[in-house]
Amino acid sequence: MLRKPWQPFDPANLKAIPATLGVYEVADPQGRTLYIGYAGGRSLFGLRGEIARHFGPENPNPVTRAEAALYRYEVTSAYLSRWYELLTLYYEAHYDLPPGNRATGDRPPKLGRFHLSPVTGRWQP
Amino acid sequence: MDLQPSEEQRMVVQTVRRFIQEEIIPLERDLDPDAFELPPEDEERLTKKVREMGLYGLDVPAEFGGPGLDTVTLALVFEELSQHRAGLYAPAYGVFGTVGLAQLYRGTEEQRQKYLYPMLRGEKRGFFALTEPSGGSDPARAIQTKAVRDGDYWVITGSKVFISGADRADFGLVYARTDPTKGRQGITCFIVETHMPGFSIRRIVHTLRSAEYATEITLDGVRVPAGNILGEEGQGLDIANEVLTRNRITYSAASLGVAVAAQRMAIDYARQRETFGAPLSTRQAIQWMLIDSEIEIRSARWLILQAADKADRVKDARAYRFETAIAKAFATEAAFRVVDRAIQIHGGYGVSKDLPLERWFRELRIRRIGEGPTEVQRLIIARELFSGGYHGSLV
Numbered sequence: 001m002l003r004k005p006w007q008p009f010d011p012a013n014l015k016a017i018p019a020t021l022g023v024y025e026v027a028d029p030q031g032r033t034l035y036i037g038y039a040g041g042r043s044l045f046g047l048r049g050e051i052a053r054h055f056g057p058e059n060p061n062p063v064t065r066a067e068a069a070l071y072r073y074e075v076t077s078a079y080l081s082r083w084y085e086l087l088t089l090y091y092e093a094h095y096d097l098p099p100g101n102r103a104t105g106d107r108p109p110k111l112g113r114f115h116l117s118p119v120t121g122r123w124q125p
Numbered sequence: 126m127d128l129q130p131s132e133e134q135r136m137v138v139q140t141v142r143r144f145i146q147e148e149i150i151p152l153e154r155d156l157d158p159d160a161f162e163l164p165p166e167d168e169e170r171l172t173k174k175v176r177e178m179g180l181y182g183l184d185v186p187a188e189f190g191g192p193g194l195d196t197v198t199l200a201l202v203f204e205e206l207s208q209h210r211a212g213l214y215a216p217a218y219g220v221f222g223t224v225g226l227a228q229l230y231r232g233t234e235e236q237r238q239k240y241l242y243p244m245l246r247g248e249k250r251g252f253f254a255l256t257e258p259s260g261g262s263d264p265a266r267a268i269q270t271k272a273v274r275d276g277d278y279w280v281i282t283g284s285k286v287f288i289s290g291a292d293r294a295d296f297g298l299v300y301a302r303t304d305p306t307k308g309r310q311g312i313t314c315f316i317v318e319t320h321m322p323g324f325s326i327r328r329i330v331h332t333l334r335s336a337e338y339a340t341e342i343t344l345d346g347v348r349v350p351a352g353n354i355l356g357e358e359g360q361g362l363d364i365a366n367e368v369l370t371r372n373r374i375t376y377s378a379a380s381l382g383v384a385v386a387a388q389r390m391a392i393d394y395a396r397q398r399e400t401f402g403a404p405l406s407t408r409q410a411i412q413w414m415l416i417d418s419e420i421e422i423r424s425a426r427w428l429i430l431q432a433a434d435k436a437d438r439v440k441d442a443r444a445y446r447f448e449t450a451i452a453k454a455f456a457t458e459a460a461f462r463v464v465d466r467a468i469q470i471h472g473g474y475g476v477s478k479d480l481p482l483e484r485w486f487r488e489l490r491i492r493r494i495g496e497g498p499t500e501v502q503r504l505i506i507a508r509e510l511f512s513g514g515y516h517g518s519l520v
Contacts, residue, residue, distance in 0.1 A: 041158035041478035080159050080335035085328075088292070110162065112292025113319075114326040 001089060006031050006070035009055045017073065019046035023082045024073035026054045026064050026100065035064050035100030036090060038083040047073050054100075063100040084109055134198050140178065141205040148174070149217055153210050158478040159335035161215040171220040172247075182222035184375065185245060189230065196371065196433040200378040204426070207382035210481035213488045214337045216379060226251045226298055227368045228314065231356055240296055240316060252297035254285040254317075254342060255365055261287065262501045264300065265309035265362060270344060272301035272313060279303070279354070281315060281347045284327065287339040292326045294319055299344065300361050307359060314361035316353040323347040333487040369496065370442040373449045376496045377429045377456035381422065383485045384460035388418050390482070391467035405470065414466040421459035428452040447509040454502035461489040 002025055024047055026035040039050040051071050054064040076082050088111050090098055130138065148171055152163060162168065175181045184199055185191020194202065206216035229241040229251075243249040260267030270283025281301050291297060296318045304311035317324060323345040330339040356364045392415060395406040405411045432448035439445055464485045468475030475482050493499050509515075 076331070078331040078333075078335050078338075080157065080161070081329055081331050081338035084338070085331075110293065112326070114292060 001025070001033075001086065002072050002074050004072040004074065006072050008069060009051070009071055011052075011055070014048060014052055017048040017051055018075055019048045020075050021077050021079045022047045022073055022075040023079055023086060024051050024071060025086070026051070026068045027070040027072075028067040029069040031070060033090065033098050034067055035061065035098050036083065036086050037101075038079040040079055047075070061100050061103055063103040068100075084111070087111060088114055130201060134201055137180070137194070137198060138201050138205055141180070141202050142208075144175075144178075145205060145209055145212075145217060149209050158210065158481070158484060161211055161218070161335065161337050163218045163220070168218065168220060171217075175217075175220050175222075180221060182225070182245060184227070185222070185225065186230070189241070189245060191245075196374055196436040197430060200374055200429050200433040203375040203378035204382040204385065204429075207379035208386040210484055212386075213379060213383050213485060213492065214334060222247070226253060227371070228253075228298055228355060228364050231364055232316075233352075235352065236316060236355065243295075249295040250290060250293055252288055252291040252294040254288045254291065254297050254299045256285060256287045258284060258286050258341075262498060264365070265312065268300055268302050268312055270299070270301040271305075272303045272315060272349075274303075274351075275348070277351050278348045279315065279351060281317065281323075281344045281349055284341065284343050286341045287330060288342055289337055289339050291319070291340045291342050292329070298355060300365065303358055309362055310359045312361040313358050314355040314364055315349050316355055317344070317347060317349055321347050321349065333491055334484075366446075367442040370446050370449050371436055373453040373496050374429060374433050374436060376492070377425070377432075377449075377452045380457045380460040380489060380492050381425045381429060383489065384418070384422050384425070384463035387464045387467035387482060387485060388415070388422060390480070391415060391418070391470045394471055411470055414470060418463040418466050421463060425452070425456040425459045428455050446505055450497075450502040450505035453496065454499045454506070457489065457492045458499055461486070461493060464489055 002023070006027055021039055021041070021043070023036070023038045025033050026037070027033050035054065037050055039047040043050055045052075051073065053059060054061065054068045054071070059065040059068075074082065087097065087101070087109065091111055092114060096102070152167055156163075163171070172181070180192055182191040183194060183202060185193075187193025203216070206221065207213055209217075211218060225244055229237065229244070232241060240249065240251065244251055255261060255264055255268075257267055257269055259269050270281060270285065272279040272281045281299065283301065285299065288297075296316055299315050299317045300312055301315060302311055303313040324347050325343050325345070327341040327343045330341055332339065355361075392406075395411050395415065396404055398405045400408075428448075429452045432445060432452040435445040435448050436442075464482060468482050468486060471480065471482060474480055477483065
C-alpha cells in the first residue's frame with residue numbers, strides 16, 4: 001500500500017495536489033480504501049484531475065461518489081507497474097478488488113500473484 | 126550470396142507490417158501511452174486472427190507446431206513487429222504469442238508434456254530466472270542460489286532479480302549451483318513450479334519502463350523433484366547460453382525496428398516543420414542527423430542479418446556468438462542514438478507522451494543493458510579477436 005498519510009479532500013487545496021503522473025488511493029472517512037487509480041499519460045491534469053474527479057458532482061463511480069472522503073497519492077513515472085502492484089497487494093490482503101474498482105465495470109488488469117495464501121497454502125485465485 | 130529477401134520473406138514481412146499498421150497502431154490511440162497489454166476482447170480477437178494467419182508462436186519450430194521460420198526471416202519479422210509504441214517490450218501486445226522458453230525443447234518427453242506443450246498452447250506461462258542480486262552478466266561466478274540434493278528432491282534456496290513475468294507464471298527455469306567446486310559446470314537448470322511452498326515474489330522492480338515490469342523472487346527451501354532438472358546436472362549454463370545467444374538476434378532486430386520507425390517520423394516531421402521560413406529538412410544540421418541515423422540503421426540491419434544467416438547455417442550457438450555480440454552491441458546502441466536524434470528534431474513534442482519517441486528512448490536505454498550489456502558483448506568480441514585465428518575478411 002501507499003506509505004503516505006490519508007488527507008481529507010478540500011477543494012480549496014486542490015492546487016496542492018501535483019498535476020503529474022502517479023498513483024493514488026481514495027478512502028471512506030474510516031480510511032478504508034475504496035479505489036486505487038493512476039494518473040497516466042492521457043490524464044488531462046495528472047493526479048490533481050484524477051483525484052478531484054472522485055470528489056466532484058459528476059463522478060460516475062457510485063462507490064466513491066457516495067463514500068469518498070480521504071485520498072493519498074504517490075508521484076511516479078512508473079505509474080502502471082506501481083498501480084498493478086498496489087492492486088495485487090490489495091487483492092492478496094482482501095481476496096478482492098477495492099469496491100470502487102469493481103464498481104466501474106471496467107475489467108481489472110490481469111493480476112499476478114506475489115505470495116501463497118496463508119489459508120490454503122496455494123496461490124490466490 | 127544473395128542480399129535480397131525471398132518472395133516468401135517479403136510476403137511474411139508485408140503481412141506483419143500491414144497487421145501492425147491496420148490492427149495495432151489504431152488501438153494505441155486510445156490506450157495509455159505506457160500500456161503493455163490490450164483490452165481482453167481485442168487481445169482475443171487479434172490472437173485468433175494471427176492464428177488464422179498461421180503466424181502464432183513465431184519462433185516456435187515446425188516440429189512443435191509453429192510456423193518454423195528461419196532466423197533470417199525471424200529477424201526481418203521482428204524488425205516489423207516492434208514498429209509501434211509498445212513494440213520494444215510488448216511487440217504487437219503479444220498477440221503473435223509470447224517468446225517462449227526455448228530451453229524446454231531440450232526437455233524430456235515428460236517435461237514437454239507437462240510444461241512445454243501447455244506453454245505453446247497458451248495455457249501455461251513460464252519465466253526465466255538466471256540473474257541474481259550478485260549479478261547477471263557473469264552467472265558462472267555470480268549465481269549464489271544453491272540446490273542441495275535430498276533423496277529424490279533438490280532443495281533450492283536463494284533469490285533472483287529482474288525476472289520478467291514470474292508473478293503471472295505457472296513455472297519457471299531457475300538456475301542454481303549444485304556443485305560449488307565446479308564453477309561453470311556446477312550450475313544446473315531446474316523447472317520450478319510457482320505453487321511450490323517456499324516460492325514467492327518479493328517485490329516488483331520498477332524501472333524506466335512501465336511495460337513488462339520485472340520482479341524479484343525468493344526461493345526459501347523450495348523442494349523440486351529430481352525429474353525437474355532440465356538437461357543434465359551441471360549443464361545449466363550451456364542450455365541457457367544456446368538460447369540467449371539466438372535471442373540476441375531478434376532482440377537486436379526489434380531495437381532496429383524502433384529506430385526505423387523513429388527515423389520515418391523524423392523525416393516526415395523535418396519535411397513539415399518550418400523554422401525561419403524554411404522546412405527543417407533544408408537545414409544541414411538536421412540533414413546530417415538523419416544521414417547519421419540512416420547509416421547506423423543500415424549498418425545495424427546487415428550486422429543482424431549476418432548473425433541470423435550464420436545462426437541458420439551453423440546451428441551451434443558458440444559458432445555465431447561473435448557475430449551476435451557485434452549485432453547486439455551495435456544495434457541497441459545505434460537505435461538509442463537514432464531515437465535520440467529523432468527526439469531532437471521533434472523538439473518539445475519529442476519528449477512528450479503525445480508521441481512514442483519518449484517511451485522508445487526510455488526502453489532503448491534498458492535495451493543496452495538487457496540480454497547482456499554492451500560491455501559484455503565487447504568482451505565476447507575481444508575474446509574472439511585474440512583467439513588466434515583472426516583473418517578479418519568475409520571469404
